[in-house]
């Protein structure tokens with residue numbers, strides 16, 4: 001039985017990344033795929049890129065990894081770009097849209113946000129039609145075989161649902177979770193690379209980490225928008241939230 005760890009949305013949070021990679025290693029899992037958004041929001045975009053590049057077998061591009069490539073007059077984005085430097089920005093520019101492979105007879109497709117683009121967001125409580133569309137081919141995904149399992153990140157909220165012989169899951173966020181104040185990742189279990197049906201499993205894992213250390217790291221570096229970042233890490237509530245529905 002093979003196991004693959006799926007991490008996403010690290011956003012420069014080193015205490016969360018280290019805790020997550022530690023948990024993955026403690027389980028004896030060596031194959032890690034990353035669903036993007038390594039950078040921005042948190043203070044250590046540079047080290048997040050370096051560590052993920054070394055630890056992950058493959059990585060797709062997230063929305064932050066995409067717009068951070070552009071020169072900007074916004075001070076917050078300038079700060080994160082400066083910490084990354086040109087070589088890491090070049091690396092982010094090489095990341096693919098999707099990862100596809102077979103596991104236990106299922107076709108797996110992984111991307112950051114949706115089948116449309118890194119910017120097209122699909123929430124856990126969106127309609128069944130919107131969730132069904134996640135399994136279709138588009139100019140963004142290319143013309144690979146139709147997937148049976150789709151995994152993504154972007155919304156920073158982990159979930160899994162099965163319907164109409166398909167499974168859709170979100171790995172949640174390692175470094176900026178907006179559902180539970182613990183780092184999130186997924187494990188796929190089965191026979192990697194096999195197109196023959198065999199037992200297949202999906203697990204969503206939560207990893208506690210030192211949130212106050214993550215915040216003090218950001219404060220020590222004078223990171224912009226610190227208060228909003230600290231509040232998100234401590235409460236798992238998105239800063240852009242318009243209406244409190246809870």
Ligand SMILES: [Mn+2]
Nearest residue numbers: 009037062154
């Ligand atoms: Mn993100």
